[in-house]
Amino acid sequence: MNNYEYHVPTDIRFGRDQISCLDKEIGKFGNKVLMVYGGGSIKLSGLYDKVYKILNDFEIYELPGIEPNPKLSSVKMGAAICKQYGIEAVLAVGGGSSIDAAKHIACAAFYDGDPWDLVLDRSLVTRALPIFTVLTISATGSEMNPGAVISNEKTKEKLEINHPLLYPTLSVCDPSYQFTLPARQTAAGTVDILSHIMEQYFQPNDHAYITDRLSEVAMKTCIKYGPIAIAEPDNYEARSNLMWTGSLALNHLFTFGKGGAWSVHPIEHELSAFYDITHGVGLAILTPAWMKHVLSDETAGRFAMYARNVWDVSQEDDMTAAKAGILRTQRFFRELGMPDKLSEVGIDDSRLSEMAAEAIRTSGLSTRAYVKLNASDVENIYRECL
Amino acid sequence: MNNYEYHVPTDIRFGRDQISCLDKEIGKFGNKVLMVYGGGSIKLSGLYDKVYKILNDFEIYELPGIEPNPKLSSVKMGAAICKQYGIEAVLAVGGGSSIDAAKHIACAAFYDGDPWDLVLDRSLVTRALPIFTVLTISATGSEMNPGAVISNEKTKEKLEINHPLLYPTLSVCDPSYQFTLPARQTAAGTVDILSHIMEQYFQPNDHAYITDRLSEVAMKTCIKYGPIAIAEPDNYEARSNLMWTGSLALNHLFTFGKGGAWSVHPIEHELSAFYDITHGVGLAILTPAWMKHVLSDETAGRFAMYARNVWDVSQEDDMTAAKAGILRTQRFFRELGMPDKLSEVGIDDSRLSEMAAEAIRTSGLSTRAYVKLNASDVENIYRECL
Numbered sequence: 001m002n003n004y005e006y007h008v009p010t011d012i013r014f015g016r017d018q019i020s021c022l023d024k025e026i027g028k029f030g031n032k033v034l035m036v037y038g039g040g041s042i043k044l045s046g047l048y049d050k051v052y053k054i055l056n057d058f059e060i061y062e063l064p065g066i067e068p069n070p071k072l073s074s075v076k077m078g079a080a081i082c083k084q085y086g087i088e089a090v091l092a093v094g095g096g097s098s099i100d101a102a103k104h105i106a107c108a109a110f111y112d113g114d115p116w117d118l119v120l121d122r123s124l125v126t127r128a129l130p131i132f133t134v135l136t137i138s139a140t141g142s143e144m145n146p147g148a149v150i151s152n153e154k155t156k157e158k159l160e161i162n163h164p165l166l167y168p169t170l171s172v173c174d175p176s177y178q179f180t181l182p183a184r185q186t187a188a189g190t191v192d193i194l195s196h197i198m199e200q201y202f203q204p205n206d207h208a209y210i211t212d213r214l215s216e217v218a219m220k221t222c223i224k225y226g227p228i229a230i231a232e233p234d235n236y237e238a239r240s241n242l243m244w245t246g247s248l249a250l251n252h253l254f255t256f257g258k259g260g261a262w263s264v265h266p267i268e269h270e271l272s273a274f275y276d277i278t279h280g281v282g283l284a285i286l287t288p289a290w291m292k293h294v295l296s297d298e299t300a301g302r303f304a305m306y307a308r309n310v311w312d313v314s315q316e317d318d319m320t321a322a323k324a325g326i327l328r329t330q331r332f333f334r335e336l337g338m339p340d341k342l343s344e345v346g347i348d349d350s351r352l353s354e355m356a357a358e359a360i361r362t363s364g365l366s367t368r369a370y371v372k373l374n375a376s377d378v379e380n381i382y383r384e385c386l
Numbered sequence: 387m388n389n390y391e392y393h394v395p396t397d398i399r400f401g402r403d404q405i406s407c408l409d410k411e412i413g414k415f416g417n418k419v420l421m422v423y424g425g426g427s428i429k430l431s432g433l434y435d436k437v438y439k440i441l442n443d444f445e446i447y448e449l450p451g452i453e454p455n456p457k458l459s460s461v462k463m464g465a466a467i468c469k470q471y472g473i474e475a476v477l478a479v480g481g482g483s484s485i486d487a488a489k490h491i492a493c494a495a496f497y498d499g500d501p502w503d504l505v506l507d508r509s510l511v512t513r514a515l516p517i518f519t520v521l522t523i524s525a526t527g528s529e530m531n532p533g534a535v536i537s538n539e540k541t542k543e544k545l546e547i548n549h550p551l552l553y554p555t556l557s558v559c560d561p562s563y564q565f566t567l568p569a570r571q572t573a574a575g576t577v578d579i580l581s582h583i584m585e586q587y588f589q590p591n592d593h594a595y596i597t598d599r600l601s602e603v604a605m606k607t608c609i610k611y612g613p614i615a616i617a618e619p620d621n622y623e624a625r626s627n628l629m630w631t632g633s634l635a636l637n638h639l640f641t642f643g644k645g646g647a648w649s650v651h652p653i654e655h656e657l658s659a660f661y662d663i664t665h666g667v668g669l670a671i672l673t674p675a676w677m678k679h680v681l682s683d684e685t686a687g688r689f690a691m692y693a694r695n696v697w698d699v700s701q702e703d704d705m706t707a708a709k710a711g712i713l714r715t716q717r718f719f720r721e722l723g724m725p726d727k728l729s730e731v732g733i734d735d736s737r738l739s740e741m742a743a744e745a746i747r748t749s750g751l752s753t754r755a756y757v758k759l760n761a762s763d764v765e766n767i768y769r770e771c772l
Contacts, residue, residue, distance in 0.1 A: 001561075001626040003401025008394065014643070015389025175387075207623045210607045210631050217599035224595065237593045240387040244642060245596050253639075256630060257400070 001208045001257030008251050010144045011170040014244065019134060019172045022054050022091075029130045029169075030088025032059045034081055036102040037093045038066045042136065045180050051093060051134070061085055063105070066094065069151045069158065069272050069279070070101040075115050078105035082129065089169075091132045095189075096140025099133050100148035103166040106131045116152055119161045128165040134172045137181060138243045139189035139280060141196060141250025143171035151273055158273035159362060173247065175239035183230045187336040188280025190226035193246045194219055195283040199262040200255040202294075202302060202370045208257035215254045216309040221245045223310070226336055261364025263371070264290050267378055269362075270355035277345050284338035285345070288330035289384045294371035295322055342385045352382045387594045387643030394637050396530045397556040400630065405520060405558045408440050408477075415516045415555075416474025417444045420467055422488040423479045424452045428522065431566050437479060437520065447471055449491070452480065455537045455544065455658050455665070456487040461501050464491035468515065475555075477518045481575075482526025485519045486534035489552040492517050502538055505547045514551040520558045523567060524629045525575035525666060527582060527636025529557035537659055544659035545748060559633065561625035569616045573722040574666025576612035579632045580605055581669040585648040586641040588688060588756045594643035601640045602695040607631045609696070612722055647750025649757070650676050653764055655748075656741035663731045670724035671731070674716035675770045680757035681708055728771045738768045 013021055026033060033055060042048045052060065063078045081087065082105060090109075092102035107128040108115035118124050135143045142148065147162040178186070201215045221241050228238040248254070267290065268282035295303055300318040307313035307325025315321040330340065339345055356378035360366050365373045373381075399407055412419060419441060428434045438446065449464045467473065468491060476495075478488035493514040494501035504510050521529045528534065533548040564572070587601045607627050614624040634640070653676065654668040681689055686704040693699035693711025701707040716726065725731055742764035746752050751759045759767075 001401070001623070001630065003404065005397070005399055007397040011391070011393040013391055015387070018389065207626070209610065209623070210604065210627050210634075213603035213607065214600055217603055218596065220599065221596045237387070237595070240593070240643065241596050244387065248596075257626065 001211070002205065002259050004256050006252055006256060007164070008144060008167065010168045012144060012173060012247065013170060014173045015240075016174060016176055018174055019050060020054060021170075022051070022132065022134075022172065023057070025170050026055070026058070026089050026091065026132055031057065032061070032086055032088045034061045034063060034078060034087045034090045034105065035093060036063045036066060036078060036090060036098050036105065038064070038068075038095070038098050041180070042093050045177070047093060047134070047136065047177060051091070061087060063101075066098045066101045068097055069276060070097045072116055072150055072152045074101050075104045075108055075150060078102075079108035079111075079115055082109035087129060089130045089132060091134070093134045093136065095135070095137030096142040099135070099142040099168070100140070100150060102131055102133070103142070103148035104150050104161055107161075107163065107165060119150060119159050122161065122163050125161075125163040125165060128163075130169040131166065132170050133168045134174075134177070135243070136177050137185060137189050138178065138246035139192040141193070141246055143168055143173060144247040144251040147250075149269070156273050157362065158269045171247075173243050175236055175243045178229075178239045178243070179234040181233060183233070183337060186229050186233070187226065187338055188278050188284075189246070190222050190229070190242065190336060191280040191284045191333060191338060193242065193249045194222045195264055195287060196249040197222075197254050198287070199265055200258060201306065202263070203258045203260040204370060205258045211254060211256050211258055212305075213309075216306075218245050218248060218254065219310045223332060230336065260370060261368035263294070263365060263369045263373070266359050266363030266365055267381060270359045271342075271347065273358075274351055274355055275345070275347050277347070281338060281345060284333040284336070285340055285342060285385050286381065288326055288333070288340070289381050291326045291329065293377065293381050293384070295326065296371075299371060340385075342382065349383065349386055352379050356382065387597070388591065388645050390642050392638055392642060393550070394530060394553065396554045398530060398559055398633065399556060400559045401626075402560055402562055404560055405436060406440060407556075408437070408518065408520075408558065409443070411556050412441070412444070412475050412477065412518055418447070418472055418474045419444050420447045420449060420464060420473045420476045420491065421479060422449045422452060422464060422476060422484050422491065424450070424454075424481070424484050427566070428479050431563070433479060433520065433522065433563060437477070447473060449487075452484045452487045454483055455662060456483045456490075458502055458536055458538045460487050461490045461494055461536060464488070465494035465497075465501055468495035473515060475516045475518060477520070479520045479522065481521070481523030482528040485521070485528040485554070486526070486536060488517055488519070489528070489534035490536050490547055493547075493549065493551060505536055505545050508547065508549050511547070511549040511551060514549075516555040517552065518556050519554045520560075520563070521629070522563050523571060523575050524564065524632035525578040527579070527632055529554055529559060530633040530637040533636075535655070542659050543744075543748065544655045559629055561622055561629045564615075564625045564629070565620040567619060569619070569723065572615050572619070573612065573724055574664050574670075575632070576608050576615070576628065576722060577666040577670045577719060577724060579628065579635045580608045581650055581673060582635040583608075583640050584673070585651060586644060587692065588649070589644045589646040590756060591644045597640060597642050597644055598691070599695075602692070604631050604634060604640065605696045609718060616722065646756060647754035649680070649751065649755045649759070652745050652749030652751055653767060656745045657728075657733065659744075660737055660741055661731070661733050663733070667724060667731060670719040670722070671726055671728060671771050672767065674712055674719070674726070675767050677712045677715065679763065679767050679770070681712065682757075685757060726771075728768065735769065735772055738765050742768065
């Protein structure tokens with residue numbers, strides 16, 4: 001196993017009604033709270049009112065309207081509110097987008113320049129407000145990690161800011177808040193969770209046995225419970241297993257003793273940045289194409305291991321098993337109701353080379369990925385999905 | 387899944403030469419350190435000198451001679467040193483015993499009465515020195531959890547103190563420090579890790595699918611790498627997989643969404659308390675007997691799941707599969723070189739009922755265990771191992 005530093009200080013409060021701890025826990029830091037959230041779904045579900053009831057004695061400021069791919073302009077607004085009113089804690093109520101925006105706001109509150117500087121140079125992050133989250137969609141794992149992906153609408157960049165100060169102090173993970181989630185969002189979230197595990201699993205290190213095995217059963221959990229949560233939105237067992245798997249998927253457990261750069265996420269980030277599509281949908285379209293593109297005699301062993309341990313594929317020959325595993329992956333995404341062509345989400349071939357160049361420029365694809373890719377590889381992967 | 391609070395703030399520095407961080411990390415809290423360790427093995431291995439070299443600018447006080455089952459008298463000595471010299475951090479260099487003693491010392495340093503009071507009433511723990519560990523034996527998982535087991539030599543009690551303030555601040559987990567570990571200690575450590583996972587796995591909750599699956603592959607990791615580490619003590623892959631599995635085994639990951647009281651550990655603790663035997667050896671002797679004792683139509687399903695997913699047993703009938711799994715468990719402990727009778731470790735039937743009564747009195751065996759046991763059950767389990 002490779003050397004590894006593992007330090008995940010987030011306090012996870014998992015289960016029904018855990019939200020009731022918020023007044024006590026946020027209260028340790030102050031009583032001026034910035035509440036960050038997206039559209040109106042938390043008002044419809046009653047969660048908005050619940051937060052106000054619990055934080056009855058707090059001074060709550062609001063930043064609503066966080067976009068599915070959170071924008072820098074929202075971060076700027078949030079940081080301005082923090083500075084103006086002396087906010088003492090940021091509370092995200094929503095999915096990864098609201099949480100990511102909250103994280104960037106939490107450190108931008110202490111920075112005088114353009115918050116985008118912090119994305120480009122993490123050494124400028126020196127302080128952050130405590131971050132609290134109430135998770136409503138299992139997908140990004142942002143509730144238990146120090147990363148946030150922010151879109152700069154001017155430069156068309158979608159980049160990650162990642163800093164130990166951005167671990168949420170406490171996350172409320174109540175599976176019942178996802179009972180009202182539409183099927184398509186559940187599906188996209190499941191794909192995102194699976195993809196996070198895959199990005200860490202497909203790395204050239206066979207010595208981290210425990211990490212590979214943990215990853216495989218986490219993938220199996222998504223495969224088992226994704227369809228159940230779609231068919232029975234209020235199935236608590238399905239929601240709770242997906243929820244905890246989603247948090248684990250990106251809290252370093254599945255990359256412990258491994259390493260390397262991710263592959264499909266940076267390729268997808270350009271789709272979201274250029275066309276503002278749902279991240280999980282992009283991943284569902286791209287993942288099988290990426291798998292086929294990088295499958296070779298050299299990678300067949302790991303793909304066969306994936307096929308056997310995650311999909312119970314029984315073929316003895318590695319290449320045959322690997323192909324069967326990729327086919328099963330593609331079929332599963334279709335069964336979840338995901339599109340499998342870019343044309344289905346309104347993307348044509350007009351900007352493929354531009355996106356490919358950006359994917360290479362802003363990631364470790366060409367230098368540290370499982371299979372190193374250049375811009376023409378990435379363009380070919382896009383093209384195979386047209 | 388049950389409601390669950392998960393908050394593991396320990397900073398794990400895993401891998402070769404990670405010890406070099408100690409001066410910087412301990413230095414954040416001060417420069418007066420109490421170093422807690424066991425016998426002379428860290429002097430023989432060179433680790434003792436390494437610590438002194440790294441902490442060259444620190445004022446180091448020493449508490450050597452921590453017993454395999456750490457004693458209250460050692461804790462009292464450590465706490466007295468902390469008070470007398472204004473110690474600012476406690477550093478344990480060793481296995482679970484040294485770490486457990488360090489934890490109890492860390493909170494006893496701020497308590498004026500008998501440190502045993504803190505074991506009996508955790509509400510008396512209000513403050514603790516920061517705890518650092520350099521792990522030399524993978525077994526107890528104490529490097530990443532807030533528990534410590536201390537033996538009161540006067541009352542013959544062996545009890546746990548458990549408090550969030552007792553999470554180590556930082557643990558150095560360098561697998562290469564275990565290259566010199568004797569086979570018997572590697573074996574006992576592997577049994578201890580396995581037993582921790584089993585204690586959490588055998589609980590009546592089938593809804594925590596992800597937790598059960600993670601537990602199974604962690605058990606498989608012990609089964610795969612325990613024998614390799616014994617045969618090839620300097621096999622880094624084996625040592626590293628066992629080491630990380632040992633930390634995970636008792637950091638709440640494998641009980642997430644589950645719960646209930648442990649079974650075999652409290653039964654074993656009496657053996658160690660009365661006869662001072664190695665904890666892992668006691669667990670190896672008792673575990674198969676406990677399994678046979680609690681196997682019934684009601685529990686056969688979970689034991690069969692264990693047999694199939696951990697031991698690849700293929701029998702279709704649950705009871706048959708369950709029995710095969712128990713047999714495999716017993717055989718594995720023997721293959722590790724563990725004794726399987728109490729008589730082999732010098733224990734006869736003279737104090738069985740006394741120990742059984744104590745096991746019931748000091749645990750949740752009769753109230754919250756997977757299968758609730760009374761004193762005569764426990765005595766019978768002891769008796770079956772004579």
